[in-house]
Amino acid sequence: MKQFIDFIPLILFFIVYKLDPRTIDLAGHSFELGGIFSATAVLIASSVLVYGTLLAVQRRLEKGQWLTLVACLLFGGMTLAFHSETFLKWKAPVVNWLFAAGFAASHFIGNKVLIQRMMGHAVSLPQPIWTRLNIAWIAFFIFSGCANLFVAFTFHDIWVDFKVFGSLGMTVLFLVAQGVYLARHMHDDAPQQSKD
Structure with a gap:
């Protein structure tokens, strides 16, 4: 919601x-x-x-x-x-890159990376997995910002469509991939049941 x-x-x-x-x-x-x-x-x-x-x-x-x-x-x-409209075309790239910077800074500030602070209450994972997941978010936000910038200044006729549907589609695909990645690691960490 x-x-x-x-x-x-x-x-x-x-x-x-x-x-x-x-x-x-x-x-x-x-x-x-x-x-x-x-x-x-x-x-x-x-x-x-x-x-x-x-x-x-x-x-x-x-x-x-x-x-x-x-x-x-x-x-x-x-x-x-x-x-x-040039100013508005810069909004999505700048916001994405600022999010990437925030996720990157969390590797050096505090004792938990940003994705762990956001999801740690709901999911328990080893620290290396949290670190990899945080790096994936950094890469996603950098890529998303670059994609938005490229489309906005190269394909003038479709940049608003891409801003709404392309960015949303990329986010959904990334979240699905993150869910698959998390499920694999949560399954690995689940206690083994006895076969008695």
């Missing part, structure tokens, strides 16, 4: 982006709806609404949610202020 909530602003962004541009009148004001700039405004507004609601209900946001919100406000705000 939490992961779906994080995708609400992105889904709304995609829907508005795909609309044929039109002008609508609301409360005596005219607004353009459809295209990159109105979609960016919807992304910013829906992010503030979603994360503001989560903050009010839970009394906190996770660090990743704060990073996503700040990046949305910064890159989305610059996109609207300078009327250039």
